[in-house]
Amino acid sequence: MSEPPVTLTQPACPGQSTQAVHASEARTKPHHALVEPIFQTSTYTFDNMADTVDYQTAHIFGVETGRYEYGRYGNPTIAAAEARLAALEGAESAIQVASGMAALTYTFLKFLPSGSHLILTDDSYRRTRQFCEELLKPLRVDCSVVPLGDFAALEAAIRPETRLVFSETPSNPYLRVLDLRQFAEIARRHHVVSVVDATLATPVNLRPLDFGIDLVIHSATKYLGGHNDLLAGFIAGRSELINLLRNYIGVLGGISDPNTAFLLLRGMKTLAIRVAQHNRNAQVVADYLAAHPKVECVFYPGLKTHPGHEIAASQMSGFGGLLSFRVRGGQAAAFRFLDALRLLYISPSLGGVETLALHVTAMAYPDCEPEVRARLNMPDDLVRLAVGIEDAQDIIADLDQALSQA
Numbered sequence: 001m002s003e004p005p006v007t008l009t010q011p012a013c014p015g016q017s018t019q020a021v022h023a024s025e026a027r028t029k030p031h032h033a034l035v036e037p038i039f040q041t042s043t044y045t046f047d048n049m050a051d052t053v054d055y056q057t058a059h060i061f062g063v064e065t066g067r068y069e070y071g072r073y074g075n076p077t078i079a080a081a082e083a084r085l086a087a088l089e090g091a092e093s094a095i096q097v098a099s100g101m102a103a104l105t106y107t108f109l110k111f112l113p114s115g116s117h118l119i120l121t122d123d124s125y126r127r128t129r130q131f132c133e134e135l136l137k138p139l140r141v142d143c144s145v146v147p148l149g150d151f152a153a154l155e156a157a158i159r160p161e162t163r164l165v166f167s168e169t170p171s172n173p174y175l176r177v178l179d180l181r182q183f184a185e186i187a188r189r190h191h192v193v194s195v196v197d198a199t200l201a202t203p204v205n206l207r208p209l210d211f212g213i214d215l216v217i218h219s220a221t222k223y224l225g226g227h228n229d230l231l232a233g234f235i236a237g238r239s240e241l242i243n244l245l246r247n248y249i250g251v252l253g254g255i256s257d258p259n260t261a262f263l264l265l266r267g268m269k270t271l272a273i274r275v276a277q278h279n280r281n282a283q284v285v286a287d288y289l290a291a292h293p294k295v296e297c298v299f300y301p302g303l304k305t306h307p308g309h310e311i312a313a314s315q316m317s318g319f320g321g322l323l324s325f326r327v328r329g330g331q332a333a334a335f336r337f338l339d340a341l342r343l344l345y346i347s348p349s350l351g352g353v354e355t356l357a358l359h360v361t362a363m364a365y366p367d368c369e370p371e372v373r374a375r376l377n378m379p380d381d382l383v384r385l386a387v388g389i390e391d392a393q394d395i396i397a398d399l400d401q402a403l404s405q406a
């Protein structure tokens with residue numbers, strides 16, 4: 001007797017690896033291709049004037065038609081990448097933009113009218129701080145910086161004109177971890193928009209919206225793309241907020257392109273397994289460095305000694321791939337260590353498959369006086385490692401031989 005046919009059903013509540021591979025895709029794609037095609041078009045056609053008028057009327061009343069008008073307002077490949085990221089984040093909607101910085105700056109510009117105020121936590125990406133201090137201030141948007149995790153300072157900094165609070169978690173380079181529930185609760189109580197840059201975490205390790213955060217931002221250049229071959233950004237959250245941003249960005253014009261969306265769709269398919277390997281490798285590397293006599297201290301939330309360890313363990317499902325550490329012997333020793341690397345590259349960025357190392361002050365603060373670096377708590381012996389997905393023993397072997405020369 002032959003076996004009864006197996007009935008395949010779609011999982012009701014797919015896991016993140018399944019979502020990373022399948023979320024947002026149409027079951028049948030053009031020409032029955034398995035892979036989402038790249039719709040490389042800047043404009044779309046209408047059959048006749050009735051079609052044109054119907055579309056525009058639907059648009060005015062916010063009715064979803066599933067069709068497109070012009071490339072600056074939307075593209076099916078980009079829409080597929082946006083829907084996949086939204087599924088991974090548990091968001092109603094998401095928008096893909098030209099870079100992580102575009103995601104941050106558009107969000108700030110949209111929700112911060114002239115005369116308003118925002119609060120930023122310290123240890124945020126330096127370009128974000130630079131944007132707030134140098135570009136928002138001339139637009140009469142004032143900015144306060146409070147220590148990440150100091151909720152009394154956060155509450156005290158809120159003014160009647162505060163419209164937005166922003167933080168990164170984990171932060172860079174010290175991997176501080178924000179208690180998202182407290183942050184979201186304070187924002188909600190004061191009726192301000194809460195925005196979190198969770199680039200370092202990825203939705204595999206952390207979903208800020210689940211904790212009540214309004215908008216989550218990613219530099220998709222990093223783990224979401226995952227291969228150091230693209231620049232992009234995402235903003236995800238409630239449709240009401242994302243639609244406001246979408247209309248705004250359609251006017252400003254800094255949109256992303258369909259080729260990048262295709263690479264992001266491909267990158268996201270392997271996100272869950274890549275992040276699992278980044279998590280594993282970074283923990284092994286952090287443990288190794290923490291026990292090394294040439295290392296002064298290690299900053300990694302997976303270490304029990306890290307001040308953010310408990311909160312990270314309670315709200316994240318992995319500690320991520322980034323860590324930093326201080327080399328004993330100051331800048332000269334740190335430089336000797338970096339120059340001796342053979343497998344690891346000296347390079348900025350993070351989140352790709354290759355392990356990258358950088359000297360924080362030489363790469364990110366070359367123009368700062370020593371007093372400014374001291375005020376920013378950026379010592380000259382600080383090295384950042386973006387741990388990749390190679391075999392952990394090979395990363396350790398390279399670190400070992402390089403540290404022996406530091």
Ligand SMILES: Cc1ncc(COP(=O)(O)O)c(C=O)c1O
Binds near residue numbers: 349
């Ligand atoms: C945490 C974080 N947010 C945002 C950005 C900016 O992203 P992009 O380089 O894609 O503009 C970076 C870049 O390094 C980053 O590390």
